[in-house]
Amino acid sequence: MKRQLTELAGWLKADGQNMENTIVTGASIDTRTLSKGDLFIPFRGEQVNGHQYVQQAFDKGAAASLWLKDEPGAPADLPLIFVDDSELALQQLARAYRNELTCKFIGVTGSNGKTSTKDLITSVLAPHFKVRKTEGNFNNQLGLPLTILTLEDDTDIAVLEMGMSDFGEISFLSEVAKPHFAVISNIGEAHMQNLGSREGIAKAKFEIIDGLKDDGKLFYDGDEPLLRNLVGLHPGLQTVSFGYSETADLKLVKMESGDEGSNYKVTGIVEGDFTIPVFGAHQVKNSLTAILIADELGLSQEEIRSALLDASLTDMRMQPVISKSGALFINDAFNAAPTSMNAALSFLRETGLRKEKWAVLGDMLELGDNERTYHESIAHQLNKIQLKGILLFGPRMKWLYDELKKTGNGSEIIWSEDNYEPLIQELLAYSDKDSIILLKGSRGMALEKIMNGVMEA
Known part of the structure; x- marks a missing residue:
């Protein structure tokens, strides 16, 4: 973004001071990550008042700042815009800037896999277009507007991740972004405590069509009956389905894991063989959207195939890491819900990458009454997998530990409620170059600390 401060004040219909000849090139709500030329947006909360950091923001190169009208002590010598509500002002700025941009917007949501899907779409398109994607967890009512305000005028494609924990949130994000393409990677069980059921989750995710352009398209998991039912309620909606289903517009017909990643074949809108440098059938399925959108934007099959070979995902998504002993960790510890847990364990069951298999599992959070x-x-x-060891971490994993003991699983099983050390020591003592070790748990369990403990020993 490169706009006169007076223009931003006009978008907000707000008054300001010292605005003449001030150029804003971005936006920030945190002085620790602020870039030169940013508009600083202070928030006032119960614990912290962002106005006390305004001078620090200017010292770090901020071009201007918002200032709440009812906040006393506005510095008379700084370029400021006076607003009633910082959050609403940020969102209003993003809406106005979005309306001036000519790039294609792609919105991505889903219970699991939305970050990987976003990364795969970006990897395929980046060699051929100027692409910007959501960074980190900037996928909410603050992060998505901030991402839009960082887009340069000549951006070709913006790939925006959309997260949620309750009804209405995806609808809001979609209305701000107004995507040309919308993606629902899947429906799982995350946020069940707020949404009540998988049906509720599906409806909340389907809100992504609320801001979809009139000629836009929805790409969705065709294996999910809940999504198929919702699509059926919108006969005028342009949709493209992907998955294993015979009726999918892009069908996954064959997949196998190799040392370099996953090899697979698709039929339908696109026909051919592809490889991604990532493990897991669920990641292969996530890549189908990237293939479909790249095809929609005119890339050839060979261009798509070549780009997928070099695809890179955000860390801790089926990420292979080799330890000092030669053991292969599959770090899928960014998050977990029953659907993604089953997908990761299916990979562990089917893989032949190593002969000795370990499952290191942490609590799944936010599952509500049925946790x-x-x-x-x-x-x-x-019980379907021949495992050398099952290592469980977290208070909720005691339920699984007791169930495994009851069903008579023959593997070595260790449970630790809050101490990583017994699990680290078990892996140090008994894993080696013949071992593959899956790490899977919710973000709050930080299972990567177990892998790091092994690496640093």
Whole structure:
């Protein structure tokens, strides 16, 4: 963004001071990550008042700042815009700037896999277009507007991740972004405590069509009956489905894991063989959207294939890491819900990358009233896998530990409620170059600390 401060004040219909000849090139709500030329946006909360950092923001190169009208002590010598509400002003700025941009917007949501899907779409398009994607967890009512305000005028494509924990949130983000393409990667169980059921989750994710352009398209998981039902309620909606289903517009017909990643074949809108340098059938499925959108934007099959070979995902998404002993960690510890847990365990069951298999699992959070049942049900998957060891971490994993003991799983099973050390020591003692070790748990469990403990020993 490169706009006169007076223009931003006009977007907000707000008054200001010292605005003449001030150019703003971005926006920030945190002085620690502020860039030169940013508009600083202070928030006033119960614990911290961002106005006390305004001078610091200017010292770090901020071009201007917002200032709440009812906040006393506005510095008379600084370029400021006076607003009633910082959050609403940020969102209003993003809406106005979005309306001036000519790039294609792609909105991505889903219970699991939205970050990987965003990364794969970006990887395929980046060699051929100027692409900007959501960084980190900037996928909410603050992060998405901030991402829009960082887009340069000549951006070709913006790939925006959209997260949520309750109804109405995806609708709001979609209305701000007004995507040309919308993606629903899948429907799982995350945020069940707020949304009540998988049906509720599907409806909340489907809100992504609320801001979809009139000629826009929805790309969705065709294996999910809940999404198929919702699509059926919108006969005028342009949709493209992907998955294993016979009726999918892009069908995954064959997949195998190799040392370099996952090889697979698709039929339908695109026909051919592809490879991604990532493990797991769920990641292959996430890549189908990238293939479809790249095809929609005119890339050839060979261009798509070549770009996928070099695809890179955000860390801790089925990320391979080799330890000093030669053991292969599959770090999928960014987050977990029953759907993604089953997908990761399916990979562990099917892979032949190493002959000795370990499952290191942490609590799945935010599952609501049925959380015990969801944790106990993992035993069914684990009992299908010949495992050298099952290492469980977190208070909820005690339910799975008891279930495994009850069903008589023959593997070595260790449970630790809040101490990583017993699990680290078990891996140090008994894993080696013949071992593959899956790490899977919710973000709050930080299971990567177990891998790091092994690496640093």
